[in-house]
Amino acid sequence: MYTVILAEKPSQAKSYADAFSSAQKSNGYYEISDPLFPGGAAITWGFGHLVSLEEPHAYKKEWKRWRLDLLPIIPDEFKFTVPYAKRAQFNIIKGLLRKANQIIVATDSDREGENIARSIIEQANMMHKPTKRLWINSLEKDVIRRGFQELRDGEDYLPLYDEAQTRQLSDWLVGMNMSRLYTLLLQEKGIDGPFSVGRVQTPTLYMIWQRQHEIENFKPEPFFQLLADHQAKDINFQTKHKESFKTSEEAAQILQKHYIEEGKTLNGTVSKAEKKQKKMQAPSLHSLSTLQAKLNRRFKYSPSNVLKTVQDLYEKKLVSYPRTDCPFITRNEFNYLAAQVEKMKESVGASFDVKHPRPRPKYVQDQKVQEHYAIIPTRKLLTKDRLEKLKPMERNVYEEIVNSTLAMFHEDYHYEETVIEVDINGLLFTAKGTVEKIRGWKELFNETNKKDAILPNVTVGDMLPSKVNVKEDVTKPPKPYTEGQLILMMKTAGKLLEDEQDQAVLKEVEGIGTEATRASIIDTLKKQKYITITKNNVSVTDKGVTLCKVIEGTLLSSPEMTAKWEAYLKKIGRRQGNQEAFLKNIGSFIEHMMQTAPEKIGAIPKGQGGTGTKKRSSSLADCPSCKKGKMVDKGGFYGCNEYKNGCRQTLPKILLSKKLSDAQIKALCEKGQTALLKGFKSKNGKTFSARLVLKDGKIEMEFK
Template identity: 50%
Template sequence: MTTVILAEKPSQALAYAQAFQKTEKKDGYFTVTDSLFPDETTITFGFGHLVELAKPSDYEDKWQKFGENLPIFPQDYQFQVDSDKKKQFKIVKDLLQKAETIIVATDSDREGSNIAWSIIKEAKAFSKSKTYKRLWINSLEKEAIRAGFAQLKTGESDFPAYQEAQTRQISDWLIGMNTSPLYTLELQKKHVQGTFSIGRVQTPTLYMIYKRQLEIENFQKEPYFEIEGDVQVPNNHFKANLEPSKRFKTQSDLKSHLEKNSAQIGSQSAIIQSVKTSKKSTQSPSLFSLSALQKKANSLFKISAKETLKTVQSLYEAKLLTYPRTDTPYITHNEFNYLKENIESYKAFLGIHAPTTQTEPRKRYVNDSKVQEHHAIVLTKQTPTKERFEKLSMIQQKVYLLVAKTTVAMFLDNYDYEETEILTKVGQLLFKSKGQIPYNQGWKVLFESKESTTDKEKEPQLPKVTEGQEVMIDLQSKQKETQPPKPYNEGSIIIAMKTAGKTVDDEEAKELLNEIEGIGTEATRAEIIETLKKREYIHSQKNQLVVTEKGKVLCQAVEGQSLLTSAEMTAKWEGYLKKIGQKQGTQEAFLTNIKKFIIHLLEHVPADIDKLDIQHYEQAKKVEQEQNIVGKCPKCEGNILKKKSFYGCSNYPNCTFTLAGDFRGKKLGKKNIEELLSGKETIVTKVKKKDSKDTYNAKVKTNEKGYIEMVGFTK
C-alpha cells in the first residue's frame, strides 16, 4: 500500500517530515519511515496554488481580445499549471496517481482544501479506487502533527469545503472577467484611461472607504457649548461635568439654562450631595482572532494587515504560535489545559513573577461551542530561548510578545480598582466627577499602558470629600466643535469588513452577515486591501487609507449598481456559498444566479457610465499628477511621476524610463531621487545587510539603462 501526504508548500512539508522518525529528502518530495505509516509513504507539496483557472483566451478565439464578445461563460471550467510550476506538478502528479491513499495535508481551511483537491483532480488522481483522508491541525509542533496524523478525518468530510471554495473561486473569476473589461471599456469611452477591476469583496470594501472619505470631506463642523466645573476643596481641586450632560447651541442658551437653575458662570458655593465608592474588577483582554490582532498591531506598530498576517504566519511556521487564519477569540478546554501546564515557562520567558490565580477556564476565553474550525491565536507548547527570540525580526518579536502577554494574562489576577463617584450640587444642577485608585494591578503588569488602557481607566484620583460638605465650584462655558468620523486605517477597515452587517438595512442580509462575520474571510481581508493598493484605488497616508482619484471615479461609476457596492450582495452570496459547504446548495444553482447578475450589468452599466460627469475627475487627476512630479526625465525631458513602488516617465509608452523606488530594500528619499535624475551619485543610508540586522551606507548612481548600481561604501 502506498500513501502520499499532500502539503501546501515546501515549508509545511518540511515541518511534517521533521515530526516523523525518519525521512529522506528527494527532488520535490520526502520519503517517510514511521510507526504511524507502516507502508510506503511520501510527502510532496505544491507552491500554494499549483493549479489556477485558465484564461478566457484558452477557451475560445473570440475571447482573446479584451472586452470583446461578452459575456464570457465557459461551458466547462478549465484549470492550468503555470510554466514555472510544471516541474513540481509533474512530480506531484506521478506520486498521486500511484498512491492508494492520499492524505490532504494543506492548510486547515477552505482554501487549503480547494488547493489540494484542485491538484488531485488536475493530476487525474481522483478515483473511487483510492482512499482519501484529511489532516486538520492548529499547530506545526511535532506533537500536534503526530496527533493529527493519528486522528485523520475522512476525505469525504473535506470535499464540501472544496466545493464551496471552488464555487467562490469560479464566481469571482466570472465577475472579474466580465465586469472588469465592461467598466474599463465604458470608462475609456468617457476618456478615463487605465484598467479597472471589479471584485465581489474588493468593490464593496473600496466603496466603504470612499463613503467614509466623502463623509469627512463634506462634514460641516458645528460649534456648541458645554458647562465645565472645577470643584475647589482645601489644598486640592477636581474637574466636574454637568449630569446629565447637555450641549447648547449658543452661549446665551447655556447662560439661560444656568440662570433657570440658580447657577451662574464663575465661582460660587456648592454642596457635595453624594460620594459613592465601589470596588470594581476588569478581566484581561480577549484572546486574538486574526482580525483583532491585525487591528491591534496596526494601532500599536503601524503595520499593514498583510504584514501582520505574514508575521503571524511565519511565527506559526516557526512553531511558536498557533494557526493564524482564525475568526474566533475563543479556545477549547484542550488548549486551556496545555497552556495551563506550560504557564510557568511562559511567565519565565516574559520575566513575570505575578501569581497564577485564574486556573479554571472562563467563558470569556474558553468556549468549545464557539470554536468551529480553528481556535484563537495563542502560544504553542514551545517557548523560545533568549538566543532564538533575538534572531527573530523586530516585528516578529513585537507580534509574538503581544500574543504571549495576551495569552498569559488570562491566567493572572483581574485588574482591581476602587471607583469613586462624586455628585456636586450647584443650585438645582448636579455635576459628576469620577476617579479610580488601583489596588491590584493583576494582569496589567504585563502591558505598557498604551497596550491595554481604555478611556475609562484614565480617570483621575479624587481627593477625600464627605456628603454635605460645602465647597466652591468655578463654572465655565467651553466652546467646542462637532467632529467628523475618523478615516479608516488598515486596522479599522479590517474590523469594518468583519462587522459589515452594521451598514446594511435589510434585516435578512444583516443576520447573514452576523453569522458569516461580515464580508471577506479572515484569510482574504488583508489581501483585498493589498489589491486595492496595487490597483491604485487607495493608498496609505500617515496610517490612514485615502481613496485616489482613480478609486473615486470607479466608485462613482459603480454606485448605480447597489449590489456591487453594498455588503448586502456579499451577505447573500456568502449565505448560499456556506450552504454549499453544508451540502444544502449546489454549485450549478449559484453560478446560474451569478450569470444572471452579469447579464444585468452588461445591460445597465453602459447607461450608468454615459450619465457619469467626469469633469471633476479630470481636474483632480491633473492636480494629483502634478503633486506626483519629482523631476525631469533624463531621456526625454518629460515629467518623472511617483508611482506605487517606482518612478516613471509621463510620456510612457513613448518613453519607457523608470527608476526604482528603493535600493536593496531601503526606500530612496527625495534628495536621492533628485540627485539620481540629475546624473549625480547619491548616498543611501542604513541599507540592511543580508541575514543580519546590521546596516551600511551605500554610494550609488544610475547606469545607462537607468538601473541603480552601487559605487562603493561610505561612512
C-alpha cells in the same frame, strides 16, 4: 497500501518528513519509511495554488479583446490549467497520485488548503481515489504524528472545497466582467484605466471612501457646554451638565432659568456620591484579525506583514495555526498551557502569581472551537535568550501572543470608579473618576497607562463652593481609518467596533472576505493604486475616488450584499447551500450591472469622471509593433493606444522583480534594446544583470 501525502508547500512537507522515522528526499517528494505506513508512503507538495483558472481567451479567442459587445464573459463550464513554471512539479505529483492506493490531504487545515489540494487531485483525474484528511493546529512533531494517527475521512471536507472553489469562481466572474465593463465605459468618458473591480475589494474601497468623503465634507459646528468648578477637601475638580447647546443664548437661558450667574460662586449640594469597586478580565485570546489590529495599533505593522510573520512563527513550530477566526481554546489546550505558565513567564520576563488556574468561559469553550482554536504558543517555548535573537517584528508578534495567553492566568484589572453629582439650584452636574487599584494583567503589556482621575471623598448633602462657566467647543470630524481598523471594518461589514464589549454584542458577524484573505485585499487596493498609507492612515487616491463615484448606489458599493454572499458561501461549506445556485445569483448580478452601469456612467460629462482624475495620455515612444500608435502608461503596464484597432503590443512595468523606468521602456521601443541592467531576481531568489532586447514584440534577455 501505498500512500501519497499532499502538502501545500515545500517547508510544510519538510516539517512532515521530519516527524517520520526515515525520509529520503528525491526530486519533488520525500520517500517515507515509517510504521504508520507499512505499505510505503511519499510526501509531495505544491507551490500554493498549483492549479489556476484559465484566462477568458482559452474559452473563446475573441474574449481576449476588451470590448463591451463581448460582455458578459460567463463560461458554460470552467477550465483549469497548470502554469508553465509549475508543470514539472505537477507532473511529479500526478505520477505519484497514479501509484497511490490512498491520498492524504495535508495542505493547510482550512478552506483554501482544501481547494489547493483538491484542485490538484481533480486536475490529475484522481478524485476517484480514497482520501484521508490531516487536520492539525501546529507543526510540532508530536502534533504531526498524532494527526497522522488520527486521520479523518477526506469526504467530510469536500464541502470546504466546494465553498472555496465557489468563492474562486465567483471572484473570477465578477473581476473579469466588472473590470472590463467599468474600464471600457470610463474610457469612453476620456478616463484612462484599467480599473480593477472585485466582489470584495470594491465594497471595501467604497467603505474607505465613505469615511474620507465624510471627513472632506465635514463642517465644524459650534456647541456650548456648562461646566462647574468645585473645591472639596483641598481638591479642585470639575463637573459637567449632561446636555450641550447649539448656541450660547440657549446655554444662557438655562442658567437664567436656574438663577445661575456665569462665573459667580454659588453653593452646590452633593446629590450623589457613589464608589464602586470594579474589575476587568483580560482581553480574549487572539484570532488573526485581532492580532493584526492590535499590532497595527501598537507598532503600525501592516496586516499583511503580521500575517507573514505569524505564518513564519507557525512554520518554526512556535505558535499554533494562524489563519483562525476563533478566540477560544479547548480544555486540552488550556491544560498544556497551564502546565507551562512558568516557562512562558520566563520567556517574556514576566513575574506574577497565577490567580486563575482553572478554565474560564471567556477563553475556554470546547463547543465554540470548530476548525481551529485561538493563536497560542506551542510547547516549543523560546527561552529569553532565544527570543532576543528573533527579528524585531517576530519578537514583538511572539511576545504579544505569549502575553495574551499569560493574561488569561493573571489577576483581573481592578479599579475604583467614583461618580459625583452636584445640584446647583436644581441644575445637575456630574463627574466620573477612576483610580487603579490592582494593575493585574495590564502589567504584561507595555502600554501607556491613563492617568487616574481622582475625585475627593464627599458625601450626599455636602455643600461645595461652585462656579459655573459656559465653554464653547466645535464638533470634530471622524478620523481616517488605519490599516488595522480596516481589518476590523471588513470583519463587521462596515461596523467599526474596536471595543471588545461592543464586539460581543454582534453575536453573528457577517463580514466581508475571510480571516485569511482580508490582508491581501488591502494589498490589492494598494497595488491597484486605489489607496495610499501615510503614517498608518488610509486615504483614497483620485483613481479610487473615480471608481467609487461611478459604483455609488450599486451593489458593488454594498458591504451588506457582499457579507450576505459570504454568509451563503459559508452555508456551502456546511452542506446547506450549493455552488450552482450561488453562481447563478452571481450571473444575475453581472447581467444587472451590464444593464445599469452604462446608464449611470453615461450621465457623466465626457472628461469629468472624477475630481482630480487625469487621463494617462503622455506617450513614451512610438509603438514598435504597429508603428502607428504610441506606447502609453496603462496603470499596471505599458500598451499601445491603437489596441482598439487590433494592436496588442504591451510591455511590463516590472520584470523579474525589477521595476523598469520610462527611459528603459523608451530605449526598448526606439533602439530595440537597453543597456546592461542590474537587479533582476531569479525564481530561487538570486539577483543577476542582463540586457533587455525586443524581438517580435517580446522581451528577451542577453547576458553578454
